[in-house]
Amino acid sequence: MAQIAVCGPSECTPEEAEAAREVGRLLAERGAVVLCGGYGGVMAAAAAGARAAGGIVVGILSGRDRTGANPHLTVAIPTGMGEARNAIIVRAADAVIVVGGSWGTLSELALARRGGTPVVTLGGWRVLDSSGRPVPGLLAAADPAEAVRLALAGRPDG
Template identity: 40%
Template sequence: MQLKIGVMGGAGNDVPDNFLRLAALLGERIAEADCILVTGACPGLPLAAARGASERGGMVIGISPALSLDEHAYHYGSPTLAHDVLIFTGSGLMGREVVNIRSSDIVIIVGGSSGTLGELAIAYDEGKLIGVLTGTGGISDMVKTILETCQKATGARVLYSDDPQQLVTDLLEVYRTEHFRHPSVFCRGNEHEPMLSGAEGKRDAVCGMTVPPGQAAARRKREEVEYVFCSLRCAEKFDERPRRYLESTTE
């Protein structure tokens, strides 16, 4: 399954050209890495990223606040071009933010104001891997201060860079080597916890969460060893790359 990278940022029409170019480079790199780009289906910086990804042949999914295509285009004045799929949530701008974040494996913040701040808060609270493209104004240049003020341990990991292509490369490296084990607060265990068995339950080979006896969402058997999973998502990840997880459980 391809990773989904959400680009959340300023949706205004008065964004400086150099910021738009940086967002486009983000989209290009996401497509080149064979990842799916997720945006709020809005103008501004997310649209620039969508165009960049589209030009490189990448898939772009737009999460719309609208109930229909007409409402999307005429009420919200949002774009349809450069998106392969538009999902109409009917949730309004604030409700759409939750869907944006939960649909993304990795979240990147670019510029932005109050809406982007809301998306940052959701991503951080839910333990996402977050990238911040610095030097693009707005919220992105205040994230460090905001998070230092919060002082809240959520499991989120935040990377900063003013180079859009390097930022995507670094995020993918961290996700694939570390963060894949606990991609969100809803699926996070202690990776240092020993494998448990018997009445105590077993540890999910993908996310590390301890699965109580009789509560596994899925099971798999490899070489006479049974593995249990807290969710179908973890089981699917195991099916895609079993060797990766089998090797990590024997280290």
């Protein structure tokens, strides 16, 4: 079964929340487990979308307990490791879908690419090299359906 991480800021715009919810819903409908950081904003929206569609959602929390976790998680994994848990979220994912931008989100995107995990972006921050050109290696999606399709591409069961 595919495991797809949905990463994004804990404070997000209504449009980002709507996109994340749709991503979660489509992933669950395709049978994928949704991984996320377990808190609010994009994380909560993706979790809510997946749960509403009958999916399984695992929240990998930075804190020592479930304080602040969103109510949509099937399983909450408090790591007590602070932001180092971002490395776990992307390591455990077959692909990462990024919705929106923040420093924490950027760290997940970068850790995923560092480890060779595919990253699909739906808006959010952009990364340019020292010449001002976009750094290659990210898959830009136009909408949630394309993001989910790209994230599951190449998966035998995707």
